[in-house]
Amino acid sequence: MNRQPLSAQSRTSGQPQASGPFALYEERVASGTLRRDPDQERVARRLDRLWVELEAYRPAPVRPQEERKGLFSKLVSKLPELLNRTDERVDDGIPRGVYIVGRVGRGKTMLMDLFFSCVTIERKQRIHFLTFMQEVHQRLRTLKEANPGMSDPIPPLAQTIAQDATLLCFDEFQINDIADAMILGRLFEALFAAKVIIVATSNTVPGDLFQNRPGADAFKPFITIIQRHLDTEVLDSETDYRRGRDQDDTTWIVPADETARRRLDKIVARYGEGHPVEKVTLEFSGRTLPVDHAQGPVARFDFTSLCSRPLGPNDYLAIAKKFPVIVMDDIPSLGPDDANVARRFITLIDALYDNGNLLFVSADDSPDNLFPSGEGADAFARTASRLMEMSSESWLARAHGPGGVLSRP
Ligand SMILES: Nc1ncnc2c1ncn2[C@@H]1O[C@H](COP(=O)(O)OP(=O)(O)OP(=O)(O)O)[C@@H](O)[C@H]1O
Ligand SMILES: [Mg+2]
Structure with a gap:
């Protein structure tokens, strides 16, 4: 799977690919790598159509800065009119993007990655949505610092993104944060105006994004923008393909007692062999984060030190990138009063999963029973x-294999 950040994403300009996503999907089913799934076939066909359209799609280059200013002012003046037209889909000859939505483990990311690998368009980027937002905030900060008089850095940012990517694929599109919610509407409108095509995977249908939260009303125009530019494809077959695999019995140890602690000691010793035990300070985005117990590729944490403190996606991404192996002691059963803690745990696991980290824990219960009820228990299903x-x-085999998390520089 391609999981490089936006800035590091490779660009290909190779020969037209003989196979599109549907043919590739069929090949994998025929070879037994994938099980046949009619819902996946339908989404693969939709992505195949977009792949064909993209092969013929070469939008005019993004306009230079001065002209763009005029263009954006025009756009802003049209915004109220555009935002009121909730029922219309845009039909401007630009290929429509796809928003793939469904429950966990249904193959959304797998299909998007398959599609992405087929597209030969020169400027394409595939990125986890949390990483994208992290980069957006970073670039907005840089723009403001470099141009103290700049009143609105979003249009120039959108232009830079559009120059780098005609196709943007976002994995795990989600809005957790009012600051992101406020930026996204205008950023996406400017990206669509610059003829960028977007494909996204998500567990939430566009209409439910950021709902029942303070500020949700102000976010509604963004939902409209998404609906006007992307086709929603529901991928919701019966099977969660993450389940029913051979389970390794060293990774999730129940209960979190003294025996579990000793077993985790051995894991740390095994992966950290030859490295000193030390305290490390991670530095990123102008922040520092102390890690009390590091040993080479391993970092060991108590659950509370990671999830009961006000840490966020950036912290967890930094930990995931720095330490291929994470050992975590004492994950408790969570109840309705632990919604914040559970939300951080979800974000942590998203970061570790996306990066392919190895995770060894001791816990009070199995993943399915850890957070049965409370705000966010639905979202926890994906985490489980x-x-x-x-x-x-x-x-484990993938983490140890070629290109796995343990072999990365
Ligand atoms: N038809 C299939 N046959 C076998 N394995 C599959 C099939 N579809 C998906 N998988 C595998 O199941 C796992 C989960 O798939 P994927 O990550 O695409 O799910 P997802 O829908 O993106 O889930 P989430 O909402 O949690 O992100 C992956 O390892 C994927 O390769
Ligand atoms: Mg996914």
């Missing part, structure tokens, strides 16, 4: 599904 996959023998 991911934790099951991260406890499988195939996950």
